[in-house]
Amino acid sequence: MTAIDSTTADAATAVAASATAIDTTANPTSGTGKAAALAAGRKAPLSDLQDEPRGTFEKVLVGIFVAVPMLALVAAIPLAWGWGLGWHDVILAVAFYLITGLGISMGFHRYFTHSSFKASTGLRIALAIAGSLALEKSVLEWVADHRRHHKYSDRDGDPHSPWRFGDDWKALTKGLVYAHVGWLFDDERTSQEKFCPDLLADKNIVRISRLFPVLTAVSLLAPALIGGLWAWSWQGAVTAFFWATLVRVAFLHHVTWSINSICHTFGKEEFEVRDKSRNVNWLAILSFGESWHNLHHSDPTCARHGALRGQIDIAARLIWFCEKLGWAYDVRWPDEARLSGKRTGTRRLGSMTRRAAPEPIGRPAP
Numbered sequence: 001m002t003a004i005d006s007t008t009a010d011a012a013t014a015v016a017a018s019a020t021a022i023d024t025t026a027n028p029t030s031g032t033g034k035a036a037a038l039a040a041g042r043k044a045p046l047s048d049l050q051d052e053p054r055g056t057f058e059k060v061l062v063g064i065f066v067a068v069p070m071l072a073l074v075a076a077i078p079l080a081w082g083w084g085l086g087w088h089d090v091i092l093a094v095a096f097y098l099i100t101g102l103g104i105s106m107g108f109h110r111y112f113t114h115s116s117f118k119a120s121t122g123l124r125i126a127l128a129i130a131g132s133l134a135l136e137k138s139v140l141e142w143v144a145d146h147r148r149h150h151k152y153s154d155r156d157g158d159p160h161s162p163w164r165f166g167d168d169w170k171a172l173t174k175g176l177v178y179a180h181v182g183w184l185f186d187d188e189r190t191s192q193e194k195f196c197p198d199l200l201a202d203k204n205i206v207r208i209s210r211l212f213p214v215l216t217a218v219s220l221l222a223p224a225l226i227g228g229l230w231a232w233s234w235q236g237a238v239t240a241f242f243w244a245t246l247v248r249v250a251f252l253h254h255v256t257w258s259i260n261s262i263c264h265t266f267g268k269e270e271f272e273v274r275d276k277s278r279n280v281n282w283l284a285i286l287s288f289g290e291s292w293h294n295l296h297h298s299d300p301t302c303a304r305h306g307a308l309r310g311q312i313d314i315a316a317r318l319i320w321f322c323e324k325l326g327w328a329y330d331v332r333w334p335d336e337a338r339l340s341g342k343r344t345g346t347r348r349l350g351s352m353t354r355r356a357a358p359e360p361i362g363r364p365a366p
């Protein structure tokens with residue numbers, strides 16, 4: 001396996017860093033800015049948004065993908081007590097949840113969006129495919145949206161801030177629903193040219209992104225196929241489809257969306273931030289460490305989000321494991337010197353932290 005081109009990785013870091021920086025310039029989406037630039041013979045600045053808005057057909061599709069698994073989840077509860085839940089279904093559902101959830105957390109989020117580590121070509125491709133199977137948009141769309149979220153974070157321009165409508169309880173309730181799922185139906189599409197030129201320059205990633213409809217079909221049908229063959233019955237296929245496709249997709253969707261809604265509203269501010277991101281401990285295991293979202297906004301390129309002692313971060317552990325195998329390298333582990341000034345409490349940083357050099361004791365002997 002060859003390592004990816006270091007210039008691509010550097011470009012990714014630069015884009016990720018610039019997406020994180022607070023942009024104080026006027027929103028370059030305005031047509032007047034574009035026209036003036038063109039009249040002056042300059043290249044028009046890249047807009048935050050794609051020229052083409054989201055169409056009705058696409059919104060209907062999103063609606064189906066949101067509603068059907070959710071209804072399945074509601075129906076799942078009485079079903080679990082009756083018929084149709086066996087060990088095969090549990091194993092398949094957990095396996096697909098792990099693959100797709102870690103594909104989002106370690107892959108789409110920490111690797112592709114924030115360049116928290118560098119990866120061998122094989123790992124890079126595996127992460128792009130695993131994340132796509134989560135059915136949370138293609139890798140290019142996911143990364144573009146998320147970099148825009150960090151650029152504006154709880155201010156105008158953030159695609160999914162719960163504080164968008166105000167901070168009284170009515171506005172916040174509306175905002176929570178919007179940040180959780182409503183934003184998926186927005187007309188606006190984030191510009192990939194502006195937010196992920198590094199990924200557009202990689203033919204493999206563009207190809208995987210274009211294959212999203214095929215990967216969607218794989219994610220929907222593979223559990224049924226495996227379950228059917230395993231049990232050697234149609235019923236095995238049907239129950240595997242129900243649990244390991246519908247329920248698994250719905251569950252992961254809601255966990256991921258909770259990072260946008262709950263983790264920007266409730267929880268602890270353990271590191272100083274300029275937005276409303278918070279650490280939420282009860283979501284840590286289900287989200288593979290993503291719910292340590294306050295540390296993440298405080299230090300976006302850090303590979304371990306649960307940086308404090310005792311904060312479980314499964315995705316960070318997997319990165320650590322891949323580093324040991326040589327598949328991941330140049331990992332940006334928590335840095336004591338960088339984080340100590342941002343901490344609001346006295347709790348110590350956990351394992352995997354790069355410790356600051358110890359203070360010299362007294363003067364060296366002459």
Ligand SMILES: [Zn+2]
Pocket residue numbers: 109113114146150296300
């Ligand atoms: Zn992020």
Ligand SMILES: [Zn+2]
Pocket residue numbers: 149259260264277293297
């Ligand atoms: Zn956030």
